[in-house]
Amino acid sequence: MNIFTVIFLLFLLASFAVQYWLSKRQINHVLSHRAEVPEAFKASIALEAHQKAADYTVAKDKLGNFDSVISVIVLLAMTLGGGISIAFNFWQGLGFSPLITGLGAMATVFLVMHLIELPTSIYQTFIIEDRFGFNNSTPKQFITDQLLQLSLMMIIGLPILALILWVMESIGASWWIWAWAILMGFSLLMSWLFPTLIAPLFNKFTPLEDGSLKDKINQLLERCGFQSNGIFIMDGSRRSGHGNAYFTGMGNNKRIVFFDTLVESLADDELEAVLAHELGHFKCKHVIKMLIASAVMSLIGFAVLGWLIEEPWFYSGLGVDEPSKAAALLLFMLVSPVFTVFMQPISSFFQRKFEFEADSFASQHAEAKKLISGLVKLYSENASTLTPDPLYSAFHYSHPPAAIRIEHLESAMQSS
Numbered sequence: 001m002n003i004f005t006v007i008f009l010l011f012l013l014a015s016f017a018v019q020y021w022l023s024k025r026q027i028n029h030v031l032s033h034r035a036e037v038p039e040a041f042k043a044s045i046a047l048e049a050h051q052k053a054a055d056y057t058v059a060k061d062k063l064g065n066f067d068s069v070i071s072v073i074v075l076l077a078m079t080l081g082g083g084i085s086i087a088f089n090f091w092q093g094l095g096f097s098p099l100i101t102g103l104g105a106m107a108t109v110f111l112v113m114h115l116i117e118l119p120t121s122i123y124q125t126f127i128i129e130d131r132f133g134f135n136n137s138t139p140k141q142f143i144t145d146q147l148l149q150l151s152l153m154m155i156i157g158l159p160i161l162a163l164i165l166w167v168m169e170s171i172g173a174s175w176w177i178w179a180w181a182i183l184m185g186f187s188l189l190m191s192w193l194f195p196t197l198i199a200p201l202f203n204k205f206t207p208l209e210d211g212s213l214k215d216k217i218n219q220l221l222e223r224c225g226f227q228s229n230g231i232f233i234m235d236g237s238r239r240s241g242h243g244n245a246y247f248t249g250m251g252n253n254k255r256i257v258f259f260d261t262l263v264e265s266l267a268d269d270e271l272e273a274v275l276a277h278e279l280g281h282f283k284c285k286h287v288i289k290m291l292i293a294s295a296v297m298s299l300i301g302f303a304v305l306g307w308l309i310e311e312p313w314f315y316s317g318l319g320v321d322e323p324s325k326a327a328a329l330l331l332f333m334l335v336s337p338v339f340t341v342f343m344q345p346i347s348s349f350f351q352r353k354f355e356f357e358a359d360s361f362a363s364q365h366a367e368a369k370k371l372i373s374g375l376v377k378l379y380s381e382n383a384s385t386l387t388p389d390p391l392y393s394a395f396h397y398s399h400p401p402a403a404i405r406i407e408h409l410e411s412a413m414q415s416s
C-alpha cells in the first residue's frame with residue numbers, strides 16, 4: 001500500500017473521530033442542561049422554548065453524524081473504491097478532447113455525490129425542520145430550488161471550471177497562479193453580482209417601506225458613515241421560519257437584507273441594534289480581512305496542487321490509475337477538507353473575535369440593551385441552544401455562545 005494512502009486514511013479516520021466525539025459531547029451537554037433554563041435567561045426564555053431548542057439541536061446533530069458517515073463512505077468509494085477512475089474511463093471512451101473529458105468526468109462525480117446527499121437534505125427539510133415548525137417549503141418549491149441550483153451550476157460553474165482546466169492544460173508550470181487569479185476574479189465578480197442577479201432568482205426582495213423603521217435605519221447608516229444601495233425585506237418565510245439579517249454585495253452594489261420573519265419578531269430598536277452589529281463587521285474591516293484570508297488560503301491550496309499534480313503517488317495513493325489535470329483538481333477538491341478540518345478551530349476563533357468587535361461597535365452606535373433583547377428573541381425563535389458544549393462550540397461555532405456574548409454586551413453597557 002502507498003504510504004500516502006495510509007496518511008490519507010489516518011487523517012480521514014482522525015477527522016471523523018474528532019467530529020463524532022465532539023458531536024456526542026454536544027448532544028450529552030445539551031441533554032444534561034435540558035431540564036432547566038440557565039439562570040441568566042430565566043426571565044426571558046420559557047422552559048418550553050428551552051427544551052424545544054435542546055431537542056432541535058440534538059436532532060440536527062444526530063442527522064449531522066449520520067451525514068458524516070455517508071460522506072466518509074462516499075469519499076472512500078470515489079477515491080480508493082475507484083469511482084473517480086470509472087467516471088474518467090467512461091468519458092475517455094466517448095472520444096472527446098482532454099478538456100471535455102475532464103469536465104464531463106468532474107461534473108459526473110459532483111452530480112452523483114449531490115444525488116447521494118439529496119435524501120439527507122430532504123429529511124432535514126421535510127422531517128426535522130417540519131417537526132420543529134420551521135419548514136415552510138413545499139415539495140414543489142424544493143424541486144424548483146434543486147433544478148435552479150443545477151442550472152446555475154451548468155451556466156456559471158461549468159464555464160469557469162472549463163477555463164481553469166484550460167489554463168492547467170495550456171500554460172505550463174506557472175498555471176496555478178493564473179488559475180488562482182481567475183478564481184479570485186470570478187468570486188469577486190460573483191459577490192458583486194449576487195444581490196441583483198442570483199439572489200432574486202430564489203427570493204423576492206421588497207424595498208423597506210418609508211416609515212419609522214426606515215428613518216431609524218437611515219439615521220444609523222448616517223451616524224456610521226455607511227453607504228448602501230438599499231434596504232430590502234426578503235421573503236425568507238417562503239421556505240423557513242428561521243430569521244436573519246445580512247449584508248450582501250460589494251462596492252457600490254451593497255444591500256442590507258432583513259428576512260421578513262426577523263422584521264416580524266423584533267421591535268424597531270432591536271432591528272436597529274442588530275443592523276449596527278452587521279455594520280460593525282464592515283467598519284472593523286472584518287469583511288476585507290476574511291476576503292484576504294480566504295485568498296491567501298486558496299493561493300496556498302493552488303501552490304500545493306501545483307506540486308501534487310506532478311507526483312504519481314498522489315494519484316495512485318488515492319485510487320486513480322491514470323493521472324490527468326482534471327483528476328488532480330477533482331482529487332484535491334474532494335480530499336483537501338480531510339486535512340484542513342483541523343484548522344477549523346482557528347478560523348472559528350477569529351470569527352468569534354470579530355463577533356465581539358462587531359458587538360462593541362453596535363453598543364457604541366445603538367443600544368446594547370436592545371441588541372441583547374433582540375439576540376434573546378433570535379435564540380428563542382430559531383431554537384438555538386443556550387447551553388452548547390464548550391469544546392464543540394470552540395471547534396465549530398462562528399458566534400460566541402449566547403451567555404458569553406451577552407455577558408460581554410452587559411459589561412460594554414456598564415463601561416459606557
Ligand SMILES: [Zn+2]
Pocket residue numbers: 277278281355358
Ligand atoms: Zn456578526
